[in-house]
Amino acid sequence: MSDARLYFDLPQPFALKRGGVLTRAQLAYETWGNLNAAGDNVIVLYPGMSPSAHAARSLLDMSPGWWEDMLGPGKPIDTQRWFVLCANSLGSCRGSTGPSSIDPQTDRPYRLGFPELCVEDVASATHALLQGLGLVSVRALIGCSMGGMSALAHAALFPKHAKNAVLISTAARAEAFAIGIRSLQRQLVMADVHFQNGQYQNSMDVQSGMGLARKLGVISYRSAEEWRVRFGRQPVQPQHRSQQAFGTEFEVERYLQGHADRWAGSFDPCSYIYLSRAMDWFDLDALLPTIKRQTLISPLFQRALVLGVATDILFPLAQQAELAQMLARHGTQANFSALPSVQGHDAFLVDMENFGPAIARFLAGI
Amino acid sequence: MSDARLYFDLPQPFALKRGGVLTRAQLAYETWGNLNAAGDNVIVLYPGMSPSAHAARSLLDMSPGWWEDMLGPGKPIDTQRWFVLCANSLGSCRGSTGPSSIDPQTDRPYRLGFPELCVEDVASATHALLQGLGLVSVRALIGCSMGGMSALAHAALFPKHAKNAVLISTAARAEAFAIGIRSLQRQLVMADVHFQNGQYQNSMDVQSGMGLARKLGVISYRSAEEWRVRFGRQPVQPQHRSQQAFGTEFEVERYLQGHADRWAGSFDPCSYIYLSRAMDWFDLDALLPTIKRQTLISPLFQRALVLGVATDILFPLAQQAELAQMLARHGTQANFSALPSVQGHDAFLVDMENFGPAIARFLAGI
Numbered sequence: 001m002s003d004a005r006l007y008f009d010l011p012q013p014f015a016l017k018r019g020g021v022l023t024r025a026q027l028a029y030e031t032w033g034n035l036n037a038a039g040d041n042v043i044v045l046y047p048g049m050s051p052s053a054h055a056a057r058s059l060l061d062m063s064p065g066w067w068e069d070m071l072g073p074g075k076p077i078d079t080q081r082w083f084v085l086c087a088n089s090l091g092s093c094r095g096s097t098g099p100s101s102i103d104p105q106t107d108r109p110y111r112l113g114f115p116e117l118c119v120e121d122v123a124s125a126t127h128a129l130l131q132g133l134g135l136v137s138v139r140a141l142i143g144c145s146m147g148g149m150s151a152l153a154h155a156a157l158f159p160k161h162a163k164n165a166v167l168i169s170t171a172a173r174a175e176a177f178a179i180g181i182r183s184l185q186r187q188l189v190m191a192d193v194h195f196q197n198g199q200y201q202n203s204m205d206v207q208s209g210m211g212l213a214r215k216l217g218v219i220s221y222r223s224a225e226e227w228r229v230r231f232g233r234q235p236v237q238p239q240h241r242s243q244q245a246f247g248t249e250f251e252v253e254r255y256l257q258g259h260a261d262r263w264a265g266s267f268d269p270c271s272y273i274y275l276s277r278a279m280d281w282f283d284l285d286a287l288l289p290t291i292k293r294q295t296l297i298s299p300l301f302q303r304a305l306v307l308g309v310a311t312d313i314l315f316p317l318a319q320q321a322e323l324a325q326m327l328a329r330h331g332t333q334a335n336f337s338a339l340p341s342v343q344g345h346d347a348f349l350v351d352m353e354n355f356g357p358a359i360a361r362f363l364a365g366i
Numbered sequence: 367m368s369d370a371r372l373y374f375d376l377p378q379p380f381a382l383k384r385g386g387v388l389t390r391a392q393l394a395y396e397t398w399g400n401l402n403a404a405g406d407n408v409i410v411l412y413p414g415m416s417p418s419a420h421a422a423r424s425l426l427d428m429s430p431g432w433w434e435d436m437l438g439p440g441k442p443i444d445t446q447r448w449f450v451l452c453a454n455s456l457g458s459c460r461g462s463t464g465p466s467s468i469d470p471q472t473d474r475p476y477r478l479g480f481p482e483l484c485v486e487d488v489a490s491a492t493h494a495l496l497q498g499l500g501l502v503s504v505r506a507l508i509g510c511s512m513g514g515m516s517a518l519a520h521a522a523l524f525p526k527h528a529k530n531a532v533l534i535s536t537a538a539r540a541e542a543f544a545i546g547i548r549s550l551q552r553q554l555v556m557a558d559v560h561f562q563n564g565q566y567q568n569s570m571d572v573q574s575g576m577g578l579a580r581k582l583g584v585i586s587y588r589s590a591e592e593w594r595v596r597f598g599r600q601p602v603q604p605q606h607r608s609q610q611a612f613g614t615e616f617e618v619e620r621y622l623q624g625h626a627d628r629w630a631g632s633f634d635p636c637s638y639i640y641l642s643r644a645m646d647w648f649d650l651d652a653l654l655p656t657i658k659r660q661t662l663i664s665p666l667f668q669r670a671l672v673l674g675v676a677t678d679i680l681f682p683l684a685q686q687a688e689l690a691q692m693l694a695r696h697g698t699q700a701n702f703s704a705l706p707s708v709q710g711h712d713a714f715l716v717d718m719e720n721f722g723p724a725i726a727r728f729l730a731g732i
Contacts, residue, residue, distance in 0.1 A: 176597040176618040177590030224543030231542040252542040253549045
């Protein structure tokens with residue numbers, strides 16, 4: 001399969017927020033559409049925790065991306081109008097430098113030797129990429145879930161670089177309930193005997209712990225309401241019934257196992273716990289005094305669309321309402337909309353019927 | 367410490383719903399108050415999954431019980447009026463026969479050799495105890511969480527034995543979301559290398575897996591709303607900060623760890639997975655045809671109070687509303703009340719201000 005990823009060497013040494021430094025670090029990214037002559041049609045897409053830069057197909061990589069129905073010619077994020085860039089987050093394992101990359105100091109993978117990583121570092125690295133490409137102005141940042149935090153960090157750290165924002169199922173800070181869930185997920189990974197304090201041979205060795213963490217992830221990403229209709233109490237077909245004691249009996253268990261199986265080996269366990277912790281650390285409030293000093297409380301954006309759904313238990317709707325209010329208080333023309341999706345936190349990935357038009361309308365007006 | 371538990375030898379062989387048979391099985395139970403001359407002041411309390419029979423202190427055991435503020439002289443369940451009995455569930459490990467008990471066939475603990483256990487078996491065993499004590503009529507069953515399922519099974523299997531019911535934060539069936547959570551909890555226990563397919567030496571060996579399952583339990587028992595106010599983003603005190611990588615940083619993590627630590631070794635891992643699975647299997651609908659044949663669709667109870675809270679994600683409020691409607695459809699005078707507690711599924715254990723008066727009012731009227 002061909003690969004649409006481009007690679008950008010970050011300026012070095014690349015300093016991280018909590019004191020670490022990376023040398024020879026890079027970001028993998030993809031783009032869609034064409035930069036116009038004025039250079040004012042740039043949209044930067046910040047992905048959630050696990051997706052790659054491959055948000056949608058392009059001529060170089062025709063495999064469907066993680067936001068295939070949202071991004072492309074004639075789609076809500078219309079690549080006939082916009083030049084869209086999506087970078088794999090710094091710290092991830094899908095082409096960008098992260099804990100599974102080779103540490104030039106040791107010629108071995110960083111693993112737990114990777115420096116402490118924050119959402120702010122993800123934003124700084126992506127900003128450096130944009131600077132490197134000469135994209136001095138961004139028409140809109142679009143961020144989903146963790147990507148919304150990255151977009152907020154971007155705006156806080158680089159005032160006036162991005163004019164507008166679409167912030168989806170995200171929050172200005174991690175709250176206790178989500179911290180509890182993510183903290184437990186990290187422990188599930190690290191409790192796997194094969195994790196070996198980060199010295200596993202390859203990701204697949206940690207498939208048990210990663211699979212359990214993924215199941216908890218999927219539980220927190222969807223909703224009871226959706227599953228009641230979708231699975232109910234449906235038993236698995238006899239051929240899928242496990243022979244072992246306490247094996248799979250209900251369709252919902254098979255669904256979770258399917259997610260765990262597909263996840264196995266596909267994401268680096270150390271990247272997972274670094275990015276997970278970065279979300280827990282994120283608190284926009286802690287960045288705001290910096291903004292105040294730098295810009296005398298200028299608004300984070302000119303306009304922002306904040307979207308969420310009532311069935312999201314990981315980033316509850318109240319956090320999006322609060323975020324919109326906070327943006328408005330600082331001068332952004334913020335529009336908050338609660339969409340009626342039943343799919344919980346993951347709705348933005350699957351409920352195109354509601355998310356597509358909302359995003360298209362906003363982009364048409366900026 | 368003295369012990370208020372009494373023990374009842376179940377009739378033997380004691381047949382279980384899914385085909386198993388127990389010999390020399392017993393139930394541990396406690397009682398409060400006095401049986402009146404008419405024998406018509408009996409209340410049977412069905413506990414949730416993990417609590418013992420020790421719901422409240424008595425002269426024989428002055429340690430506080432799990433529902434200390436609800437049960438006693440002058441309390442909402444007033445033991446000056448009622449003779450209250452609470453049995454440790456069959457299959458549990460707090461005095462009643464369960465997987466950690468000695469199998470008379472092998473002289474070793476049953477562990478995974480314990481027969482398949484259903485909520486209906488918990489009800490049948492408790493009913494046998496009541497029969498054995500000559501308690502031919504029960505004024506009210508009170509069941510919380512899994513205990514509510516046990517109470518429903520009791521009424522379905524033994525029509526007209528219990529006149530009334532208080533059904534708290536419970537459901538007529540396990541739904542997909544709760545099944546997903548409990549299935550994952552069982553896997554966390556069984557994934558512990560020390561679980562050894564049930565051949566661990568003692569409960570404490572499985573403390574890692576049981577601790578992780580407990581954390582997921584506590585996450586599902588409380589609510590984001592409660593934790594936002596209670597913990598926010600409060601960091602742990604420096605002396606509680608873990609030195610290891612990815613250790614405890616936030617108070618909510620320390621709270622979860624505290625729960626895991628207190629849980630370690632206090633509950634048998636096999637009892638845990640047996641009772642957990644019993645809940646997943648429970649579906650009152652599947653029992654109703656039996657009722658219809660036996661009693662020509664008589665109501666399950668004369669009167670029932672169904673309580674729940676909107677912040678419960680494990681047994682969502684919609685399930686209590688649905689249960690009340692279903693009871694009413696079959697002729698019970700059912701009263702459904704949504705209490706404004708923020709503590710989620712666990713609210714009935716801690717929010718006495720709302721639960722106490724609601725239960726007291728109902729009991730005053732029966």
